Structure formats: C-alpha cells, structure tokens
Amino acid sequence: MGGNHTQIEFVLLGIIESLCGQTTLFVFFLFIYVVTLVGNVGIITLVRVSPSLHNPMYFFLTHFAFTDICYSTVISPRMLADLLSEDKTISFSGCMIQFLTFAFFVTIECHLLAMMAYDRHVAICQPLLYVTIISSRVCWQLVASSYLFAFLSAIVYTWCTFGGSFCGPNRIDHFFCDEVPVLKLLCSDTHSSEMVFFAFVTINVVGTSVVILLSYISIICTVLRMCSAQSRARAFYTCTSHLMAVSIFFGTGFFMYLQPSSSHRSLDKVASIFYTMVTPMLNPFIYSLRNKEVKGALLKCGRRFFNHWQHKKVLSSRTCTDLVK
Template sequence: MLAEGNQSSGATFILLGFSEYPDLQVPLFLVFLTIYTVTVLGNLGMVIIIRMNPKLHTPMYFFLSHLSFVDFCFSTVVTPKLLENLIVEDRTISFAGCIMQFFLASIFVVAETFMLAVMAYDRFVAVCNPLLYTVVMSPKLCALLVAGPYTWGIVSSLTLTYFLLALSFCGSNVINNFVCEHSVIVSVSCSDPFLSQMLCFVIAIFNEVSSLVIILTTYIIIFIMVMKMSSSGGRQKAFSTCASHLTAITIFHGTVLFLYCVPHSQNSWLIIKVGSLFYTVVIPMLNPLIYSLRNNDVKESVRKLMNHQIQFC
C-alpha cells in the first residue's frame, strides 16, 4: 500500500480557501492578519508572564502556559498559509506540505482537547480538596498530566498520517477549504479511503467522548461540592475559579461538536469552512483573552510588566 502511496509524492493540492470572494481577499487578509497577531502576542505573552512571575508558578498556570503554547503552535501551522493564499494567485501546496500541515495540526488539536480535560481535573482538586492541592498536584504529576496530551496527540497524528500516506493521489487535486484536513484530503484520493476514514472517525469519537466524560464528571462533582458550601462567598469564589475554563471548554467543544453535526454536502461547504476557521484561527486568539480578562493575577502581572517597561523607557 505504501509503495502505491509513495507515487503520490509528486501530486499537488490547490487550497481554494475563500477564492470565490475575490473582492474580499484584501479585507479578509487584514482581518486574519490582525487575529493572528493578537494570537501570537496573547499566547506568547501569557507564557512569558507566567514564567516570569513567581506568583504564577502554580499547577493551574503551568497548565495554562501549555494551553497557550499549543494554541500558538496550532494557529501558526494553519494561519500563515491562509494569509498567503489570500494575496497570491498560486494557491497550490505540495503533497509533502499538505501532509505535514495535517500532521502538525492534528497533534495540537488533540493536545488541546486533552489539555482542557487536564485543566478540569486541576480545578476539581483545587475546589474539592483545597488543603491538599499542592500535595496532590505535585510537580511530577503535573509533568505527567502535560506529557499525556502531547504524547497521545503525536500517536494519533502519526497513525492517521500513516494511513493517509497509504492512499494514492493523482495529479492536481482541488481542496475546497483553506487547511489540509483529513476529510478533504481523502475526498480527492484516487484509492479507496474507507479504512483511513473509519480510523479517523474512531479516533475523533474517542478523543471527543473521553475528554468530555472527564470534563463533565469533574464539573458535576465540583457543582455538587460547591452547592454544599454554607458560605455564599465561598460558592462565588469557587465558581469564579472555574468560569474562565468553562468558557474556553464551551467555545472549543461547542465548535467541534457543531462541525460533527454538519452534513458534508455541496451545500454545507461554507458552514464547514467557517466552523473550521473558528476553531483553527479564532479560538487560539480567544483563549488568552478569556483567561487574562477574567483573571486578576494575570491582569496584575501585565500591569506590573507594563509599568516596568514604561519606567525603563
């Protein structure tokens, strides 16, 4: 199979993107460039602030720094090619380039899925067992909890990529999207993609269901524990602690589930494109904004850093 698939190395793909709207190419370029700039500054800024401020050297911010790193990488894999295709007429991407984009994007989207689940467990320990929080969330456990999403992301991506490479592609293949996703790659294959499609479906369902089970279980227990608190101030503080994470989870998983529900037909291509755009380009920008705007520690660190820079200047 791989011998046949290797013959596809000379094939090229054409990413149509938003080429059907020629008058909007420049405005869309400016919008996406602004979003990408905010994404890079927001996520890298979050990582730097967390690393520089000793007050933020806690498990919660340790996980948040890795979420920001994953968002930065995920956006960087997708957005530059999207921006390029908006200003150049040649929208081709090589077979190797398309497969590499899919491979890297798969790693980071799977890593983000389970990083959010890890952060839910962290909130569970913080709310339900606050006195032993630092003991339970030891540096060793935190390192293992972070290594898990990255490792599984690499394993999942390698598996899916291996079976994509086993397919054959003929000549120039038109992809009606701005990113090399699994569904659009197999749709232009010259060979039977059934095995690759089934494997992708199984892995995607496993990732989504298992991560949601972890998140829902932890938050159900958190809700029960919070409602048992006698102090209204304690309940408010507990809900405030989880608010940013719940917002990020709702946006990310809501978008993913929405894309699963959209039928892949000729009439739904625009909806799929916009949904893909939201979770690959927009969500990585939103996460640092969600956590920074609702987090007093982060806002205080930003203010101190800005004041320090002003005094230095």
C-alpha cells in the same frame, strides 16, 4: 502510502474567489494572527515572570498558549500567503505535514483542557490534598503523556487521510489540508479510514470531554454544599474562564469531526476559521479578563515596569544635571 504520492500537487481553493474580498480578508486575518501571537506570548511571559502564577493551573495554561501559537501558525501564514498569491498549489508532502502538525497540536489542546478541568476539580473538591495530588512531577508527567499520545494520534489521523490512492481531481475545497476535503479526493474506498479516524477522534474529543464533564459535576456538587455564598461565588468565578474556552473549542470540534462526512457543508469553512484562528486569539483574553489572579499579576508587572522606567528617568536627569555642573 504509494511512491507516486511524492509527485502529487494539490490546489487549495481557499475561502473565497473574489480578489477584492481576498485582500480584505488578508488584512483581517493578519490582524487576528498578530493579536494571537502577542496575546499568547504575553500569557506565557506573564506566567514566567510572576511568582504568584507559579502553580499547576498556570503551568498548564502556558502549554495551552504554546499550542494555540503553534496550531495557528501551522494554518495562518500559508493561508495569508495564498490570499495574495495566484499560485495556491501545495505539494503532497507539504499538505501531509501541515495536517500532521495541525492534528498534533489540536489533540494536545484537548488533553490540556481536560487537565485544567481536573486541576480545578482537585483545587475545589480536595484543597488540602492539592499540593500532593497535583505536584510538579505529576504536571510534567501529564503534559508529557499528552504530547506522546497526541503524536501517536496525529500519525494515525495522517495515515487515514493520506494513505489511499489519489488519481482524480487535486483541488482541495478548503484553505488548509484538513481531513474531510482531502478524503473527498481519494479514489479508493475511504470507509475503513473514516471509521479509524472517527474512533480516534472519539477517544480524544469525547474522552477528554467526559473528564471535563465529570470534573465539573463534582465541582458543582462541592460548591453547592458550601455554606458561604461568597465562597460559592469565588469557586464558580475561578472556573468561568476555563468553561468559556472549553465551550468554544469543543463546540466547533464536535461540529467538524463528529458528524458523518455526508453532512459536511459550506458552514465547515466558517467553523474551521473559528477554531483555527479566532479561538487561539480569544483564549488569552478569556484567561486574562476573566481571571483576577492574571489581572493582578499584570498590574504588578505594569507597576514594576513603570517604577523601573521612572527610576531610570530620575537617574538620567541626575546624570545630566551633574554634567551641566
């Protein structure tokens, strides 16, 4: 990367130009961001305080919720500030760091979804070996390897996106520094960078998608061989929340990054809003409302809190009575 890049400033054009519309969007996206933080922090806290959720599936889920918080935070606060500000400039280093951290956490999420699918595969297809195959040590090794590979991938993505020469317009037609709108500003040839970028996206997105697909093919084959209809229904039910999260995340991911740059159009902003803001907000609801174990743990925590509150209330009333006497 050239030394003159440190002097470059970009202008994020955002979602819309109307000032009235920007105020409305600010309120709407602020609500989404707050719900995202509360929902995902709630999932992490619930798993930590509920012994019934101390198993590999929910270990992966806590990291999944953490990455949702992180990559949403990389995008949302800056976008919210821009919606209320006339000055939408961002430095070259700020733009690059935003893209690097976003790519890092999104790549981790791809790998975590694949791990969660593999976990369901082992739980349903090899239940007697589940504790041995998906041990605590294996869980930490899988998560650590996903963080490492995501970091290396994010560096490659960032080099491909920001490694060329910027000598023309500096207006990014987007609400954050993403690969497609930034590459449009490069003066140098971007073909080789796009090919490397596409190759790494293919490894991460298509590779993890294949793991998920093979896991669910194996799950379906195993479930269909089950004699009991109740067992089949229970096995499918445990997978529905994960399948919903996979469909939403990978659907928008394929739309955004696995199509030629010439095919990108105005719908890209809508898709970007969906996977950067809406999806992280929906995931806690998907995993809580569609999961009996999570709902059960939530009810237990609610009862525990209520009983504790009632106990304190009784003690407080007794203390007041004693003081009166």
